[in-house]
Amino acid sequence: GGEVRFEGVRFDYDGKRPILKGLDFTVPAGRTLAIVGPSGAGKSTIARLLFRFYDVTDGAIRIDGQDIRTVSQASLRRAIGIVPQDTVLFNDTIGYNIAYGRPDADPETIAEAAQLAQIAPFVEQLPDGYDTMVGERGLKLSGGEKQRVAIARTIVKDPPILLLDEATSALDTHTERDIQAALERVSQGRTTLMVAHRLSTVVGADEILVLDRGEIVERGRHAELLARN
Numbered sequence: 044g045g046e047v048r049f050e051g052v053r054f055d056y057d058g059k060r061p062i063l064k065g066l067d068f069t070v071p072a073g074r075t076l077a078i079v080g081p082s083g084a085g086k087s088t089i090a091r092l093l094f095r096f097y098d099v100t101d102g103a104i105r106i107d108g109q110d111i112r113t114v115s116q117a118s119l120r121r122a123i124g125i126v127p128q129d130t131v132l133f134n135d136t137i138g139y140n141i142a143y144g145r146p147d148a149d150p151e152t153i154a155e156a157a158q159l160a161q162i163a164p165f166v167e168q169l170p171d172g173y174d175t176m177v178g179e180r181g182l183k184l185s186g187g188e189k190q191r192v193a194i195a196r197t198i199v200k201d202p203p204i205l206l207l208d209e210a211t212s213a214l215d216t217h218t219e220r221d222i223q224a225a226l227e228r229v230s231q232g233r234t235t236l237m238v239a240h241r242l243s244t245v246v247g248a249d250e251i252l253v254l255d256r257g258e259i260v261e262r263g264r265h266a267e268l269l270a271r272n
């Protein structure tokens with residue numbers, strides 16, 4: 044994995060209201076950093092900046108020391124795998140959805156990833172909403188199953204950096220635990236930045252930052268934060 048570093052990152056959407064007010068943190072290569080905080084704190088904005096949906100207003104984001112503004116969009120997108128809160132599926136087979144981002148992936152790789160993510164029985168199927176001219180209907184996947192598709196996609200893509208943006212927050216508690224365990228396996232060996240609103244979902248992180256209104260108000264490991272609060 045590559046090292047991800049935020050250096051004095053400030054950001055606003057409109058040139059007026061500051062959203063991120065000078066963030067400094069490093070995710071060492073292969074480690075997991077979690078950012079937790081209430082809704083509106085700026086967590087998703089951090090994720091959007093790392094993927095360069097927006098550029099920082101001030102400061103810099105670096106991957107292995109290189110300012111991401113000097114990295115091509117294509118290689119940035121190759122380097123980072125994202126598991127969002129709700130995975131949106133394309134109107135094609137689940138297998139195609141898993142291969143998305145790696146159109147050159149061979150069927151064996153896709154099958155293996157589907158197996159690891161425990162979504163293998165669905166690979167040949169079409170997602171819900173798919174309506175062919177012959178009247179074929181798609182399969183309705185649950186939230187957990189859609190996250191498994193996203194996990195399989197990540198395994199195929201094999202990026203050094205993983206961005207988990209509220210990846211389990213739309214799931215019921217039982218499914219959440221299941222998907223969390225799968226995400227922990229897939230994050231092994233990758234630099235992982237995870238964003239969540241509850242401390243209980245980021246137990247395994249190497250470091251946790253508590254974000255409030257665009258500022259880091261606490262940092263530590265899970266047990267340390269629990270002991271202090």
Ligand code: ADP
Nearest residue numbers: 056057062080081082083084085086087088089
């Ligand atoms: P979180 O993920 O912690 O809930 P966000 O990063 O989504 O927080 O939002 C942080 C702040 O930025 C909020 O006040 C939100 O209203 C604002 N915000 C988010 N997206 C936009 C946008 N596209 N334009 C303007 N303001 C935004």
Ligand code: ADP
Nearest residue numbers: 159160161194198224225226227228229230231
């Ligand atoms: P190896 O034996 O070569 O280490 P693994 O079977 O451990 O391979 O896993 C290969 C990749 O898939 C690793 O990135 C691992 O973290 C991930 N992985 C393993 N099991 C699962 C699972 N059940 N769900 C999601 N990802 C998994």
